[in-house]
Amino acid sequence: MTRGELKYEGKAKRVYATPHPHEYVVEYKDDATAFNAQKRGEWAGKGATNNAITAHLYPQLEAAGIPTHFLEKLSEREQRVKAVTIVPVEVIVRNTAAGSFSKRLGIEEGTPLSRPVVEYCYKSDALGDPLINTDTAVALGWATAEDLTRIRELALQVRDFLVPYFAARGVNLIDFKLEFGKLPGGEIVLADEISPDTCRFWDAETGEKLDKDRFRRDLGGEAEAYAEMLRRVTRPA
Numbered sequence: 001m002t003r004g005e006l007k008y009e010g011k012a013k014r015v016y017a018t019p020h021p022h023e024y025v026v027e028y029k030d031d032a033t034a035f036n037a038q039k040r041g042e043w044a045g046k047g048a049t050n051n052a053i054t055a056h057l058y059p060q061l062e063a064a065g066i067p068t069h070f071l072e073k074l075s076e077r078e079q080r081v082k083a084v085t086i087v088p089v090e091v092i093v094r095n096t097a098a099g100s101f102s103k104r105l106g107i108e109e110g111t112p113l114s115r116p117v118v119e120y121c122y123k124s125d126a127l128g129d130p131l132i133n134t135d136t137a138v139a140l141g142w143a144t145a146e147d148l149t150r151i152r153e154l155a156l157q158v159r160d161f162l163v164p165y166f167a168a169r170g171v172n173l174i175d176f177k178l179e180f181g182k183l184p185g186g187e188i189v190l191a192d193e194i195s196p197d198t199c200r201f202w203d204a205e206t207g208e209k210l211d212k213d214r215f216r217r218d219l220g221g222e223a224e225a226y227a228e229m230l231r232r233v234t235r236p237a
Ligand SMILES: Nc1ncnc2c1ncn2[C@@H]1O[C@H](COP(=O)(O)OP(=O)(O)OP(=O)(O)O)[C@@H](O)[C@H]1O
Pocket: 008, 009, 010, 011, 012, 013, 014, 015, 024, 069, 081, 082, 083, 084, 085, 086, 123, 124, 125, 179, 181, 191, 192, 193
């Protein structure tokens, strides 16, 4: 697949045009950033690991009835996806209190939530991805109310697939962040990635963190944790 013009370079990936107007190639980089890019690092294998984890999960989500942008894995670091218009709203699904939720509400990390919590943030690096609600997104024209209803439904379907999937592989899925996009016909699909960059994964037995918090919190062992997550994701239940 010939890569065309670079459409977008983010912190973790590059998005390229292709000869096909409705398809992009996403290249996963080894760069890691945290706290709105104030902290930067990189390690060999990160891009390949996140590409492989996403490429393993998205077809299974499709099979479970969740439409996604994913088409195929092309190489170690590249995948072919459907080009979408990204809805500028990050969707966070929480099963257990952690991270910004714990900080904001004074709830100890690790406190189980009695039902899943869906949160929305405005995708804006300049503003540090501030928390919003769905009224804000509609009022400012970022999505329609119908889009947001569909996005919430899909986000919870993703949760219903992922929680038992990871539990069967010894991982407690604490929370995760999704991005959705619109196809030219208007259909909402799951876009971006699902990886240790975008999820909190805690080992079910030991509670050990197997995700980007190892990098964010200077715990060390991030390369090993990501590699372990790739092994668990790809292993049969
Ligand atoms: N199918 C797709 N079509 C178009 N854009 C996509 C698609 N999937 C993901 N993207 C966008 O590509 C970019 C991926 O790059 P990366 O994850 O590195 O961004 P980022 O640094 O996290 O910044 P951002 O805040 O823009 O997400 C994101 O902006 C994401 O929204």
